[in-house]
Amino acid sequence: MATTLPRTPSAEPPAGVLARWRRTLWASESARGYGLLSPTLALLAVAMAAPIVVLVGLSLWTQVDGGYDKTLTLANYETFFDKRIYPLILWRSLNISAAVALVTVLLAYPAAYFIAFKVTRNKMIWLILITLPFWTSYLLRVFSWKIILGYNGVINSGLIWLGVITEPLDFLVYNVSAVVVTLAHAWAAFAILPIYVSLEKIDRSLIEAAHDLGEGPVMTFLRVTLPLSLPGVIAATLLVFIPTVGDYVTPKLVGGNTGIMIGNLIQSAFGRGDNWPLGAAISVVSMLTITLAVCVFLFGVSRLKALLR
Amino acid sequence: MSAHPTGRFGGLGVYAVAYLTFIYLPVVLLPMFSVNDAVYVAFPLKGFTLQWYREALAHEAMLSALWNSIKVGLIVSVIATSLGMLAAKALTRYRIAGARAVIGFLSIPLVIPLIILGISLLVVLSQMGIDLSLATIVLGHVVITVPIAMFVLMSRLEGFDKSIEEAALDLGETPWMTFWRVTVPVALPGIVASLLLTFTLSFDEFLLAFFLAGDQLTLPIYIWGQLRFPAKLPSVLALGSMIIVGTFVLVIVAERIRRGGERRT
């Protein structure tokens, strides 16, 4: 990196209290960190303050005809736990999202591994190739999935042509597994890229060292590659799991008559149900539950890490 | 090349191709139905027509929505990645008091239902008398993509050797030049991944964009509206196909130029 002329180390700092104070501040790691964080934190603090206040505030009000009763109450939260539908659908959504995250990450890992370790030229091309399909509208891709899985779609037509079946299979689309397949496809890029990024930074000499020490490929993978790529795997899992819990479009489009998720219930509270306070309460509970699920996941991973060591 | 026993690509190569097929499966059907001479997207195919392409290219509102989406996506990806980079750098480089709380706070946009984010941002903006435009969509999309950028870049920067940076600083580089010449190259794969992901999310996001849009729409909002008119679907398919083929061509041309540049150096 020696392309610039070496400059003399910065001049003696000016004397005085202010300068000393600045120096101490600069020396404090926290302060420097927060300095770097400040633009991001400031933007999100400004942009998120209102939503958080609205969310929590609304959830403590109650909907009455034509307006809100603004006395603070936990009534909406009681409704959430009293009606079976909310906890049930939240639980169902968490399971669906967990399945989606698992499937997506498992499918993506080998592909990311391939790009990181086997592709030596044009990695950029591969990365773009991976993201390109997602630049067509989500809606169009859902339509395509219906063509593939649908009544006289690609799979059914193919199977009939091969003589495997005579009548189209009708369990391929409009159910929970169609939701999982569609979501696993839709979020593929969000799994593969973070995993690739963390695999890419692994020092190749570590892997060679493991080989030299007589570790087999499986043990090398388990003891060197996998632990070192864990930050990427964690990021990928979270990036797929968290947003899919609240998804409401996919269940609507391919979920059929029963595939509703918590996002749909929030949507209907803010829409036809016309009960924004209840919608806010459902949101708060599901946000807290997602956070809890993430904590459990992170705890599990750290235990696993300790085991691998 | 590394001395991998199974040759250049091996079994993993086969898997990668299968994976690409899975990713591309729904996408390759688009061009097929975009030249099919029928309003309804269903087998069997009817006949060949370029009518839908003519319609798509004559469809001004749709093309301007596409252009809006590209602009918004581009700006969002650059801003979100820059902010995500600063945050990721701060969180991985320094031992910060309350780091966990900061990460938690910065990930709220990932967890909060978009309809709530959309409604409350709109309430605030209209209270402040700010008219809705593409800029407000950018704002909303930056908020939801920053945590994504941050997570991707943190996974890259974690465990990054501080001493390289310190050496550069000791050599008298300014912090900014150190960042630009030392940190950025190290983070490069993460930066590229973050740009791609944030662009993709913004390019496809519908609900937040709906609440924050004025009279200029982005492509997803526009396409959702077109669903009311089944006769428009084939031209939307044609547009989708053109996006795919267009980006392909762009990538290949860029690659050619890059290789040309490589030979000269």
Added chain:
Amino acid sequence: MKTKHHHAVERRARAGLSALCGVAVLALGTLAAPVQAQDQPLLFSWPGYDAKELYPDYVARHGMFRFTAWGDEEEGVAKLKSGFNADVIMPCSYKLPKWRATGRIAPIDTSRLKNWPKVMASLKQMDGVMVDGKVMWVPIDWGNTSVVYRTDLAPEYVGKESWEILWDPKYKGRVAAFDSLVDAVVVAGLLAGNPDMFDYSDPAHLEAARVKMRELVNQVKFFSNDPTTLEQAIASGEVVAATVWNESVVRLKKQGLKVAYMNPKEGMMTWVCGLSIIAGSEHMDKAHELIDAMLATPSRVWEIENFGYGVSTQEAFEAVGDEKLQALGLSKNPEQALAAGIFQKPIVNEKGLQEMFDEVKAGL
């Protein structure tokens, strides 16, 4: 350890990133510049209603107004309620109380609408047109909600048309319905024998509808709100019957499919949509002109011929001609057709009905 090649790559990457930042800054500059003049009113409406042929008088005089659409009317209400600044909106009859509850609908001065006298009498008398002696909503167009079915796949329903086809066990998994209270769920109330299919204030009526809806949920392949999905499913034979709006049938027939639009013995439903002005609009004059332009005969004729909907002026029906009306499945005597159908009204206890719908979908 770094090679010369490596340096070149890094240099190019940095150059690329700089260029990208530059482009983003330029793009940001174009966002800041207002694209369209603010001296035009903003119409917030259903998608597709930005066709300038629907407002010929206005466009000729003032040029194009500003336009933005909602995907779902409920989201439109939520956006307006949150403070969105529009000038003219296009609500439908059954949602009028909700739009009014936002407190943002202003009275319309019909003396400024030279086409107001053309509006059919039966539509002028509808609930929601007049509130406290003031006109708040001008009916513009109407259409039907009923069942389209494949006559080749369900021939036994020819001549015996009924909403019951959706509940026919023979077609379990082969029917589809709107994901909507007013276009689908109320039918359960109708078939359950409730005295008013739009009133669910009595828990007994809600329960009766619930029983019917449980059956329907097990019957349908899917619920969907977009005509595209519903028509696709009919076209491919995936479903044999589905609820649709009347214009879908015209399109399906045009594709050569053997389909018919039911005139169920229980009655088909009729929806009516119209225009309202937002209180405090800075473009009151132009807002009135925009509404007037949409009532003019050339506009109404264009809507009949291109959207296949009924419209609110008799004059337009006469201008279109019998043959075309027949091809579109519209009656030459619209007042009669309107009288025959069930007008979709605002639902009483919509909240309860929605909760029931969600619960039934969740399998409870």
